[in-house]
Amino acid sequence: xxxxxxxxxxxxxxxxNRSRLTHCIVGHDENGAATEIAVVEERPLTIFLNSQEIxxxxxIGDYPEYLALGxxxxxxxxxxxxxxxxxxxxxxxxxxxxxTARQTDYEDKLRKKTRTSGCAIGTVFGDIMEGLExxxxxxxxxxxxxxxILANTINRTPSLYLEAGAIHGTVLCQDARPxxxxxxxxxHNAVDKIAGWMLSEDVSPEDKILYxxxxxxxxxxxxxxxxxxxxxxxxxxxxxxxxxxAQQVDLTLIGRMRGQRFVCLAGEHRLxxxxxxxxxxxxxxxxxxxxxx
Amino acid sequence: xxxxxxxxxxxxxxxxNRSRLTHCIVGHDENGAATEIAVVEERPLTIFLNSQEIxxxxxIGDYPEYLALGxxxxxxxxxxxxxxxxxxxxxxxxxxxxxTARQTDYEDKLRKKTRTSGCAIGTVFGDIMEGLExxxxxxxxxxxxxxxILANTINRTPSLYLEAGAIHGTVLCQDARPxxxxxxxxxHNAVDKIAGWMLSEDVSPEDKILYxxxxxxxxxxxxxxxxxxxxxxxxxxxxxxxxxxAQQVDLTLIGRMRGQRFVCLAGEHRLxxxxxxxxxxxxxxxxxxxxxx
Numbered sequence: 001x002x003x004x005x006x007x008x009x010x011x012x013x014x015x016x017n018r019s020r021l022t023h024c025i026v027g028h029d030e031n032g033a034a035t036e037i038a039v040v041e042e043r044p045l046t047i048f049l050n051s052q053e054i055x056x057x058x059x060i061g062d063y064p065e066y067l068a069l070g071x072x073x074x075x076x077x078x079x080x081x082x083x084x085x086x087x088x089x090x091x092x093x094x095x096x097x098x099x100t101a102r103q104t105d106y107e108d109k110l111r112k113k114t115r116t117s118g119c120a121i122g123t124v125f126g127d128i129m130e131g132l133e134x135x136x137x138x139x140x141x142x143x144x145x146x147x148x149i150l151a152n153t154i155n156r157t158p159s160l161y162l163e164a165g166a167i168h169g170t171v172l173c174q175d176a177r178p179x180x181x182x183x184x185x186x187x188h189n190a191v192d193k194i195a196g197w198m199l200s201e202d203v204s205p206e207d208k209i210l211y212x213x214x215x216x217x218x219x220x221x222x223x224x225x226x227x228x229x230x231x232x233x234x235x236x237x238x239x240x241x242x243x244x245x246a247q248q249v250d251l252t253l254i255g256r257m258r259g260q261r262f263v264c265l266a267g268e269h270r271l272x273x274x275x276x277x278x279x280x281x282x283x284x285x286x287x288x289x290x291x292x293x
Numbered sequence: 294x295x296x297x298x299x300x301x302x303x304x305x306x307x308x309x310n311r312s313r314l315t316h317c318i319v320g321h322d323e324n325g326a327a328t329e330i331a332v333v334e335e336r337p338l339t340i341f342l343n344s345q346e347i348x349x350x351x352x353i354g355d356y357p358e359y360l361a362l363g364x365x366x367x368x369x370x371x372x373x374x375x376x377x378x379x380x381x382x383x384x385x386x387x388x389x390x391x392x393t394a395r396q397t398d399y400e401d402k403l404r405k406k407t408r409t410s411g412c413a414i415g416t417v418f419g420d421i422m423e424g425l426e427x428x429x430x431x432x433x434x435x436x437x438x439x440x441x442i443l444a445n446t447i448n449r450t451p452s453l454y455l456e457a458g459a460i461h462g463t464v465l466c467q468d469a470r471p472x473x474x475x476x477x478x479x480x481h482n483a484v485d486k487i488a489g490w491m492l493s494e495d496v497s498p499e500d501k502i503l504y505x506x507x508x509x510x511x512x513x514x515x516x517x518x519x520x521x522x523x524x525x526x527x528x529x530x531x532x533x534x535x536x537x538x539a540q541q542v543d544l545t546l547i548g549r550m551r552g553q554r555f556v557c558l559a560g561e562h563r564l565x566x567x568x569x570x571x572x573x574x575x576x577x578x579x580x581x582x583x584x585x586x
Contacts, residue, residue: 025536027548027556030437030570035556042511042532058511058534144323166508166530185510185532215459217478218335218351237459239335239478241351243318255320263320263328277323 001283004156012180012197014159014169021060022164038164042185048097049077059189060160060167063182064089066196068096073195074223084199132222135249137230137267138206142252145275147233149176150211151257155283159183161213170194171211172203172229178211187214191223198227205229216242216255216265225249231270233257238265259283294576297449305473305490307452307462314353315457331457335478341390342370352482353453353460356475357382359489361389366488367516369424377492425515428542430523430560431499435545438568440526442469443504444550448576452476454506463487464504465496465522471504480507484516491520498522509535509548509558518542524563526550531558552576 007013016022022038029035046056047068054077059067065087072078083101090096150173160183161167168187172180172194182193191212198205205228212220216238222245224232231252238255243265246253252267259282264271300306309315315331322328339349340361347370352360358380365371376394383389443466453476454460461480465473465487475486484505491498498521505513509531515538517525524545531548536558539546545560552575557564 023533025533025558027558028561029557030553030555032566037556037558039531039533039536042534164530166510166532185508215478217459237457238332239459240316240318240332241335243332260323262323263330264322265318265320265330268321273325 001156003158003162004153007157009177010157010179010181012182013157014161014181014183015062016158016160016163018062021062021160040160040164040167040185044094046093046095047071048095050097050099050103057189058185060184063193063196064096066182066193066200067184067189068098068196069199070192070194070196071189072098073199074192074226076226078199132225132245132249135225135228137225137228137250140207140230140252140270141272142209142231142270143175143272143274144277146176147209147254147257147262148260148275148280150178150209150233151235154178154181154211157181169213172198173209173211174207179208187212188219188223190214191220191227195223195227209233212236215239216246216253218242218245221245221249221251221253225251231267233262294449296451296455297446300450302470303450303472303474305475306450307454307474307476308355309451309453309456311355314355314453333453333457333460333478337387339386339388340364341388343390343392343396350482351478353477356486356489357389359475359486359493360477360482361391361489362492363485363487363489364482365391366492367485367519369519371492425518425538425542428518428521430518430521430543433500433523433545433563434565435502435524435563436468436565436567437570439469440502440547440550440555441553441568441573443471443502443526444528447471447474447504450474461505461507463506465491466502466504467500472501480505481512481516483507484513484520488516488520502526505529508532509539509546511535511538514538514542514544514546518544524560526555 022040024036025039026034027037041060042058043061044056045059045064047054049072069087085101086099088097154171159169161169167183167185168190169183170190171178180194180197182190184190208229209231210224210229211233213235215236216234218241221242233254235257246266250267252270253265254262255265256263260277260280315333317329318332319327319329334353335351336354337349338352338357340347342365362380378394379392381390447464452462454462460476460478461483462474462476463483464471473487473490475483477483501522502524503517503522504526506528508529509527511534514535526547528550539559543560545563546558547555548558549556553570553573
């Protein structure tokens with residue numbers, strides 16, 4: 001499958017040659033021969049909301065500001081009416097501080113709950129499920145012809161994955177055009193970076209489609225719904241709870257999209273099946289994403 | 294590739310027919326035809342250490358006691374001299390409480406640190422890196438002939454993966470024999486269940502090999518080292534930091550093991566290259582794990 005040469009249609013495309021995202025190490029193959037391999041970086045980034053330390057994420061390290069903003073947004077810690085006063089990345093300290101004009105009520109919540117529970121993970125999770133209750137996803141016609149073009153274009157786009165493997169990609173798309181392609185060691189980070197970019201650039205979600213290389217788990221579905229995006233597409237499989245939540249919030253969920261094949265698991269009503277699958281060529285073996293799991 | 298019929302060599306093999314781990318849902322394929330698909334479950338499990346709520350994990354739901362024990366052990370929250378007084382699983386409340394004879398010092402630490410930092414994730418992470426400083430992994434001869442047999446046997450073992458996809462597997466092995474094969478939606482949970490089983494059954498780690506279908510990230514390497522297992526093998530790729538930690542603690546790290554191919558990234562000195570790769574048949578296409586990412 002020929003790699004895409006011109007990526008100028010993207011607003012942000014992966015930059016596999018960017019330094020500090022990969023480096024070469026020497027291993028030994030099955031014959032004992034030394035072999036040079038490009039591997040992706042993975043470094044800690046601690047995210048603060050004002051004076052509150054929230055989480056330390058493991059990330060490849062690009063777009064730390066988008067990652068921090070998107071993480072806080074997708075966790076329901078930033079609200080639509082929150083004014084972002086500053087986003088400060090300190091490369092040496094490996095921290096990002098997101099400052100809001102007023103103290104967020106999340107800080108109060110966290111302080112209160114941690115007194116009794118010690119760790120916020122369960123709490124955060126509960127808050128997210130609460131946040132989903134008000135979610136109503138917009139109507140959008142999703143053409144299957146667009147989906148086929150998107151999958152083909154994305155798979156041929158030069159990326160850290162094609163360079164080094166062991167990484168996930170998430171792509172924000174509109175119609176048949178991929179707009180922003182983010183990658184990270186964790187699929188959740190890649191989605192959060194997209195959410196952060198959308199927040200920064202004030203991009204509306206209602207005519208967008210999110211494409212991911214990762215599995216459709218509950219967290220992926222929740223994040224997509226929290227972002228207000230009505231359709232989520234993946235090459236990979238899905239979990240029962242991911243599907244259940246998608247059905248509950250009426251998100252169009254499409255999995256196992258490879259070559260001409262896909263399966264729609266929720267929100268079928270948005271699909272316009274305008275393409276004849278038989279006219280779509282099956283995916284060549286070389287296109288299968290082998291290393292990112 | 295023929296499925297393994299006799300799994301009696303395993304101490305614990307996957308039980309793909311066990312109820313509550315998968316269920317059937319109906320989706321629509323690329324032609325709009327209704328299609329029945331088995332999907333894995335994903336449910337929350339909240340883990341307590343004595344009176345302290347620690348984390349809510351998303352899990353398929355089997356072996357909750359092992360998951361809780363292994364998680365706490367691998368996070369450095371249970372020490373070698375801790376007496377486990379009880380492990381109480383409440384299916385309805387979706388909780389596991391691990392009770393120790395004496396109050397663990399971790400509870401104090403957590404209480405102290407949460408007062409200033411609000412959330413324990415960063416703290417926990419710091420504690421793990423501290424915990425690694427004392428780790429010295431045992432010598433063991435790892436025969437490549439054993440590795441080839443292990444990979445072949447594991448890939449042919451009936452599993453939730455082969456049934457439903459979108460799931461990770463981790464297998465505790467000794468020589469050419471896979472002993473305990475755990476699966477979960479998160480690869481970390483699968484490893485934690487193995488750690489919990491080892492703790493419960495008082496199984497020594499020094500002659501064991503850990504095989505995983507997931508990527509070799511820093512967390513996978515750290516968990517394996519915390520468990521005292523000297524060799525970690527994966528079908529998938531790896532991250533730079535995963536390799537760096539493996540080199541630091543002298544863990545034998547093998548990635549991209551498919552058919553006759555593999556690459557050794559650290560701890561080469563434990564390898565006995567007794568098999569000729571040319572005599573090993575390449576992996577048929579059907580064996581590639583497509584859906585779990």
